[in-house]
Amino acid sequence: MSRRRIGFWYRLAAVIAKPPLVVLFKRDWRGMEHIPAEGGFITAVNHNSYLDPLSYAHFQYNTGRVPRLLAKAGLFRVPIVGTILRGSGQIPVYRESTNALDAFRAAVDAIDHGECVAFYPEGTLTRDPEMWPMAGKTGAARVALITRAPVIPVAQWGANLAMPPYAKEHRVRLFPRKTLQVLAGPPVDLSAFYDREPTPEVLKEATEVVMAAITVLLEEVRGESAPAQPYDHRKARAQQRRKAAGEGKK
Numbered sequence: 001m002s003r004r005r006i007g008f009w010y011r012l013a014a015v016i017a018k019p020p021l022v023v024l025f026k027r028d029w030r031g032m033e034h035i036p037a038e039g040g041f042i043t044a045v046n047h048n049s050y051l052d053p054l055s056y057a058h059f060q061y062n063t064g065r066v067p068r069l070l071a072k073a074g075l076f077r078v079p080i081v082g083t084i085l086r087g088s089g090q091i092p093v094y095r096e097s098t099n100a101l102d103a104f105r106a107a108v109d110a111i112d113h114g115e116c117v118a119f120y121p122e123g124t125l126t127r128d129p130e131m132w133p134m135a136g137k138t139g140a141a142r143v144a145l146i147t148r149a150p151v152i153p154v155a156q157w158g159a160n161l162a163m164p165p166y167a168k169e170h171r172v173r174l175f176p177r178k179t180l181q182v183l184a185g186p187p188v189d190l191s192a193f194y195d196r197e198p199t200p201e202v203l204k205e206a207t208e209v210v211m212a213a214i215t216v217l218l219e220e221v222r223g224e225s226a227p228a229q230p231y232d233h234r235k236a237r238a239q240q241r242r243k244a245a246g247e248g249k250k
Contacts, residue, residue, distance in 0.1 A: 009087030010066050013057075021058050024174055025162070031184030031217075034152055035063040040111035041150040043067060043184070044140050044210050046133045046218060047120040051172075052159035059156075059182040060118070067118035068110050070103050070139075091117070104143055111147045119143075121210060125165040128231035133215050135232040141190070141206035145198050150187040151210060155217035157181045181221050188213045 035041075045056050053069065060067045066088075073092040076082040085092075091110070093103045107117045121136030128134055144151045158180040163172050193206045215226045 006061075006064075006066050007088065009084055009089075010061070013084050013088055014061055017054055018058060018061075021054060021180070024177065025055075025158070026177055026179040027058075028158075028179050028181040029059050029062075030182070031154075032059075032063050034184045034186050035060070035065050035116075036150055036152075037065075038114070039149075040114045040147065041116055041152060041187075042111065042140060042144055042147075043116060043118045043152045043154050044121050044136075044188070044214060045118060045154040046126065046156060046214050047122050047124065048126050048131050048157070049159035049163045049165050050125070051163040052156050055159045055180040056118070056154065056156055056182060058180075059154075059184075060116070065116050067116045068107075069118045070107065070120070089115075104139060107143045108146055111143070111149045117143070121207060121214075126231070127233045127236070128227075130227075131160055132226045133211055133218065133230060135230045136207045136211040138200070138203035138207045141193075141203050141210060142198065144190055144210075145193055145203070145206060148194060151190060153185045153188055153210065153213035153217055155183050155185075155214050155221050157218065157221045183217045183221050185213060185217045
């Protein structure tokens with residue numbers, strides 16, 4: 001199989017989601033020429049809003065190569081939403097469980113069958129104070145090194161302006177009308193890692209290459225420079241705990 005057909009459930013999701021996206025937002029889409037016309041591949045996308053999966057999916061749908069996204073398993077239990085997710089072939093992620101590796105196996109199988117699998121390498125909404133991509137998790141790199149499939153970096157911006165990720169009040173700010181910007185880049189070159197044992201260190205290095213490619217694209221979209229070092233949420237939390245412990249001893 002060279003590419004996945006869009007299918008009924010994906011078309012149904014598009015019928016539901018596209019009209020409000022078209023009416024409520026402007027679009028600035030670039031880089032569609034980098035989306036492979038045939039064969040399996042990976043997209044690696046930054047995550048800065050609960051709305052941005054719809055923005056990215058709209059972009060990707062219009063290329064004719066629909067993605068299979070890795071989504072939290074809990075979403076598959078939501079009425080109607082879960083039915084659409086299952087019907088359109090999205091991949092459930094079971095965190096902190098014995099089924100956690102099933103998502104990676106499903107991703108590899110999908111790519112081997114000519115499909116696109118979309119990863120949010122940060123694993124969650126960015127915690128970076130300025131909304132830059134955080135240090136990534138290694139799942140996308142692991143699957144990329146197993147399959148040797150092209151990894152297409154994708155940067156997006158604008159959904160976070162309409163739906164800020166950590167606002168105290170989760171109100172959608174539709175007006176003035178926001179522009180959903182999506183920029184896909186050329187494949188990330190991971191060939192230097194192909195013949196190396198996929199140790200945690202190697203996977204971390206490969207992930208850093210992928211995240212750097214996404215960040216460069218986002219710099220272009222935003223017209224700004226990112227910090228020299230990506231925000232590391234785990235290190236930041238550890239520092240906060242140490243600071244709190246120190247203050248508690250005073």
